[in-house]
Amino acid sequence: xxxxxxxxxxxxxxxxxxxxxxxxxxxxxxxxxxxxxxxxxxxxxxxxxxxxxxxxxxxxxxxxxxxxxxxxxxxxxxxxxxxxxxxxxxxxxxxxxxxxxxxxxxxxxxxxxxxxxxxxxxxxxxxxxxxxxxxxxxxxxxxxxxxxxxxxxxxxxxxxxx
Amino acid sequence: xxxxxxxxxxxxxxxxxxxxxxxxxxxxxxxxxxxxxxxxxxxxxxxxxxxxxxxxxxxxxxxxxxxxxxxxxxxxxxxxxxxxxxxxxxxxxxxxxxxxxxxxxxxxxxxxxxxxxxxxxxxxxxxxxxxxxxxxxxxxxxxxxxxxxxxxxxxxxxxxxxxxxxxxxxxxxxxxxxxxxxxxxxxxxxxxxxxxxxxxxxxxxxxxxxxxxxxxxxxxxxxxxxxxxxxxxxxxxxxxxxxxxxxxxxxxxxxxxxxxxxxxxxxxxxxxxxxxxxxxxxxxxxxxxxxxxxxxxxxxxxxxxxxxxxxxxxxxxxxxxxxxxxxxxxxxxxxxxxxxxxxxxxxxxxxxxxxxxxxxxxxxxxxxxxxxxxxxxxxxxxxxxxxxxxxxxxxxxxxxxxxxxxxxxxxxxxxxxxxxxxxxxxxxxxxxxxxxxxxxxxxxxxxxxxxxxxxxxxxxxxxxxxxxxxxxxxxxxxxxxxxxxxxxxxxxxxxxxxxxxxxxxxxxxxxxxxxxxxxxxxxxxxxxxxxxxxxxxxxxxxxxxxxxxxxxxxxxxxxxxxxxxxxxxxxxxxxxxxxxxxxxxxxxxxxxxxxxxxxxxxxxxxxxxxxxxxxxxxxxxxxxxxxxxxxxxxxxxxxxxxxxxxxxxxxxxxxxxxxxxxxxxxxxxxxxxxxxxxxxxxxxxxxxxxxxxxxxxxxxxxxxxxxxxxxxxxxxxxxxxxxxxxxxxxxxxxxxxxxxxxxxxxxxxxxxxxxxxxxxxxxxxxxxxxxxxxxxxxxxxxxxxxxxx
Ligand code: FES
Ligand code: FES
Numbered sequence: 001x002x003x004x005x006x007x008x009x010x011x012x013x014x015x016x017x018x019x020x021x022x023x024x025x026x027x028x029x030x031x032x033x034x035x036x037x038x039x040x041x042x043x044x045x046x047x048x049x050x051x052x053x054x055x056x057x058x059x060x061x062x063x064x065x066x067x068x069x070x071x072x073x074x075x076x077x078x079x080x081x082x083x084x085x086x087x088x089x090x091x092x093x094x095x096x097x098x099x100x101x102x103x104x105x106x107x108x109x110x111x112x113x114x115x116x117x118x119x120x121x122x123x124x125x126x127x128x129x130x131x132x133x134x135x136x137x138x139x140x141x142x143x144x145x146x147x148x149x150x151x152x153x154x155x156x157x158x159x160x161x162x
Numbered sequence: 163x164x165x166x167x168x169x170x171x172x173x174x175x176x177x178x179x180x181x182x183x184x185x186x187x188x189x190x191x192x193x194x195x196x197x198x199x200x201x202x203x204x205x206x207x208x209x210x211x212x213x214x215x216x217x218x219x220x221x222x223x224x225x226x227x228x229x230x231x232x233x234x235x236x237x238x239x240x241x242x243x244x245x246x247x248x249x250x251x252x253x254x255x256x257x258x259x260x261x262x263x264x265x266x267x268x269x270x271x272x273x274x275x276x277x278x279x280x281x282x283x284x285x286x287x288x289x290x291x292x293x294x295x296x297x298x299x300x301x302x303x304x305x306x307x308x309x310x311x312x313x314x315x316x317x318x319x320x321x322x323x324x325x326x327x328x329x330x331x332x333x334x335x336x337x338x339x340x341x342x343x344x345x346x347x348x349x350x351x352x353x354x355x356x357x358x359x360x361x362x363x364x365x366x367x368x369x370x371x372x373x374x375x376x377x378x379x380x381x382x383x384x385x386x387x388x389x390x391x392x393x394x395x396x397x398x399x400x401x402x403x404x405x406x407x408x409x410x411x412x413x414x415x416x417x418x419x420x421x422x423x424x425x426x427x428x429x430x431x432x433x434x435x436x437x438x439x440x441x442x443x444x445x446x447x448x449x450x451x452x453x454x455x456x457x458x459x460x461x462x463x464x465x466x467x468x469x470x471x472x473x474x475x476x477x478x479x480x481x482x483x484x485x486x487x488x489x490x491x492x493x494x495x496x497x498x499x500x501x502x503x504x505x506x507x508x509x510x511x512x513x514x515x516x517x518x519x520x521x522x523x524x525x526x527x528x529x530x531x532x533x534x535x536x537x538x539x540x541x542x543x544x545x546x547x548x549x550x551x552x553x554x555x556x557x558x559x560x561x562x563x564x565x566x567x568x569x570x571x572x573x574x575x576x577x578x579x580x581x582x583x584x585x586x587x588x589x590x591x592x593x594x595x596x597x598x599x600x601x602x603x604x605x606x607x608x609x610x611x612x613x614x615x616x617x618x619x620x621x622x623x624x625x626x627x628x629x630x631x632x633x634x635x636x637x638x639x640x641x642x643x644x645x646x647x648x649x650x651x652x653x654x655x656x657x658x659x660x661x662x663x664x665x666x667x668x669x670x671x672x673x674x675x676x677x678x679x680x681x682x683x684x685x686x687x688x689x690x691x692x693x694x695x696x697x698x699x700x701x702x703x704x705x706x707x708x709x710x711x712x713x714x715x716x717x718x719x720x721x722x723x724x725x726x727x728x729x730x731x732x733x734x735x736x737x738x739x740x741x742x743x744x745x746x747x748x749x750x751x752x753x754x755x756x757x758x759x760x761x762x763x764x765x766x767x768x769x770x771x772x773x774x775x776x777x778x779x780x781x782x783x784x785x786x787x788x789x790x791x792x793x794x795x796x797x798x799x800x801x802x803x804x805x806x807x808x809x810x811x812x813x814x815x816x817x818x819x820x821x822x823x824x825x826x827x828x829x830x831x832x833x834x835x836x837x838x839x840x841x842x843x844x845x846x847x848x849x850x851x852x853x854x855x856x857x858x859x860x861x862x863x864x865x866x867x868x869x870x871x872x873x874x875x876x877x878x879x880x881x882x883x884x885x886x887x888x889x890x891x892x893x894x895x896x897x898x899x900x901x902x903x904x905x906x907x908x909x910x911x912x913x914x915x916x917x918x919x920x921x922x923x924x925x926x927x928x929x930x931x932x933x934x935x936x937x938x939x940x941x942x943x944x945x946x947x948x949x950x951x
Contacts, residue, residue: 075186
């Protein structure tokens with residue numbers, strides 16, 4: 001057992017957990033943040049993506065202890081009060097989700113892609129960069145659309161135009 | 163009659179009501195639930211495809227930390243648990259009637275929660291360990307010592323049908339559980355004997371799995387005080403799971419509550435009960451603790467109900483002008499170790515002639531047991547299989563007999579004036595404009611521009627291939643549905659027994675209700691998934707939900723409007739006949755008074771009301787509808803193959819789908835997209851492969867099962883056509899599965915076109931890069947040999 005402490009969605013948390021506890025289960029089982037999903041055992045599906053110190057991470061493969069002292073953002077921490085993040089809103093408007101199981105990881109990965117990519121995103125870049133996330137329901141078509149729409153909305157030129 | 167002009171919500175691409183909780187992490191999936199005092203179950207699974215269970219020694223496992231119990235098939239039998247009543251033989255009036263050999267009753271091998279006699283597939287659970295934590299349960303499962311006697315096994319579909327194949331069930335002389343014939347064999351034989359041309363093909367539409375991204379899970383608890391069980395388990399219909407689990411546990415259904423809120427994908431895999439559902443309930447009573455199970459992804463690959471696995475042999479008799487004279491088909495379905503569903507075989511049987519007017523046909527439909535995970539209806543049950551057969555056969559006929567592949571189709575398509583059309587095996591197609599679909603599709607896909615694109619691809623060293631397929635499918639499904647419609651001062655609630663896993667019922671059903679009652683869409687909420695609230699319902703499968711829901715809601719709306727009129731008459735002090743209802747308002751002709759639904763609901767609980775008007779403004783309505791509908795469409799795709807590597811890219815993909823009335827185009831297009839991906843996946847990457855030497859399944863993770871991904875799928879052009887079905891009030895057919903149905907055929911059609919310069923070739927699905935590359939090498943060698951010869 002080890003005491004692990006970190007900041008999750010802006011709040012300081014500390015829990016005594018088994019050494020082998022992965023971050024995904026730390027969030028789900030110990031903090032009750034069940035928005036982060038687990039869809040595989042092999043780091044392949046991306047349902048579990050969260051941000052750790054500003055980077056997309058598959059939380060099913062990172063030990064909670066490795067996030068000691070880090071700032072973690074989960075899907076629950078993305079909206080500001082009742083105001084959805086532009087990527088959340090774009091997924092809703094463009095029907096980028098069906099069952100919604102892949103969605104939290106998908107949105108977290110997309111936010112990070114938009115925030116960190118240099119230059120304009122294209123369909124090709126989105127398809128290549130998002131390859132680590134699987135969705136069984138949507139055929140990806142509307143997810144790509146949603147990400148491009150959100151990227152457009154979040155781009156500095158769009159903000160300047162407003 | 164429906165007043166279409168009053169439609170404000172129906173037909174609009176409204177974003178979904180369910181999204182808000184799902185994009186903010188507030189979904190309620192099975193594994194999100196936990197209960198105080200909860201403990202964990204883990205399964206001991208058979209490593210052999212077929213083995214007698216000689217003995218199970220649980221002593222070591224029982225001594226391990228945290229272990230509370232270890233249970234086997236002998237314990238299940240001792241407690242009198244019943245097999246899962248899958249009820250696999252489709253039985254509506256319009257389903258094809260399947261029988262055992264010689265017209266006998268179909269033999270259904272019993273599906274116990276844990277078998278006491280033998281394991282019949284790799285991964286079958288033979289014992290369960292329950293412990294304080296999941297890790298402890300998993301560790302102890304490793305320590306359960308099972309003594310097996312290995313038996314001869316068979317997994318392959320054709321091999322399993324051989325008379326001397328290793329047998330799974332002692333009750334049968336071999337593995338064949340269904341052998342039925344349909345159509346007119348004599349007339350078909352006569353037509354074949356006269357025909358100038360006969361074209362024949364055999365294909366195996368392989369075994370795949372649904373791979374919903376939420377691994378299946380179950381949480382069971384027992385309340386000793388009330389004697390009731392609660393099961394949290396995502397499924398395709400909580401009402402069905404409740405009935406079946408009650409039977410397994412020998413309990414009256416009212417002693418069970420099943421909860422299935424958000425479900426992370428289904429595609430058919432969750433429409434049959436899993437043994438773990440019963441096991442956690444049973445153990446929760448024995449231990450007095452809630453018991454939870456969550457499958458690993460590898461367990462999902464091994465033991466989720468799987469799909470397809472059909473061998474089809476088809477021939478077509480054709481006259482000199484290209485008119486189809488007769489068809490003969492023989493379909494063999496591999497149901498796996500137990501028979502969970504015969505829907506794929508039955509569904510396909512009714513559709514063997516596809517979109518074409520073929521005067522006579524005959525079909526032999528067989529099913530076999532094998533040492534594999536049971537199969538179930540999977541995304542468009544049975545239809546992609548038969549669509550593959552007829553469409554690939556028509557392509558082959560065109561090639562061999564020198565017809566243009568589109569022209570040959572046009573010459574034989576069922577025409578609108580033939581509707582309702584009874585096909586040669588007795589299915590009645592309700593409506594559709596098949597050739598018009600084709601024309602719309604060719605325009606959408608820019609068929610004209612193909613040769614220019616082919617030349618462009620060639621200049622880049624690529625081989626362009628164009629695939630084409632028509633399709634017609636059927637939506638039947640459980641015939642009964644129930645809806646409760648409750649009007650309250652602040653909104654309308656509908657309680658209904660379908661079970662979405664992403665299809666957006668909370669939105670589309672609200673659209674229908676809003677327009678039927680003339681209330682705003684935002685004021686309607688849909689309640690699903692808790693059997694203590696939802697008393698009946700048929701669940702979601704076979705594209706049935708929108709059609710059955712809109713039908714029962716139309717009936718319920720008539721009743722509740724009548725109730726509203728009576729109440730309004732009382733409140734306004736006039737005769738019932740003086741009340742007119744229009745667009746959500748009850749008024750008296752020539753008078754300036756009116757009441758809205760919500761005004762009325764405010765008075766519906768009034769104690770002063772006469773007896774007949776009391777009890778709230780609500781109705782419960784049941785409907786029963788057997789008549790099937792036949793969604794249809796056409797599909798075209800373009801691929802580019804790199805002849806040096808066998809690599810492939812899908813460059814264009816277009817579909818036209820007649821879904822009948824489309825309630826929400828945003829949702830229906832989305833369903834089509836997802837459906838396409840699953841059909842394409844089967845054609846190119848997906849396969850539950852079983853090693854022929856050892857009988858071991860080799861796909862245990864997303865590393866070794868090829869999934870459609872962001873970077874191997876294109877964007878799609880999808881067009882909706884609405885030829886209203888005359889069979890139900892809204893004219894709904896079904897959406898979504900039409901994406902899957904033609905997809906394997908259209909991809910393989912494109913492949914054949916791309917590689918046509920190498921002559922005809924036989925590539926089995928999934929057409930992986932290696933298979934394509936090898937086929938090109940063989941084709942080149944053949945061409946070189948014929949040149950030197
Ligand atoms: S759960 Fe699949 S990648 Fe983390
Ligand atoms: S929406 Fe179901 S897996 Fe993506």
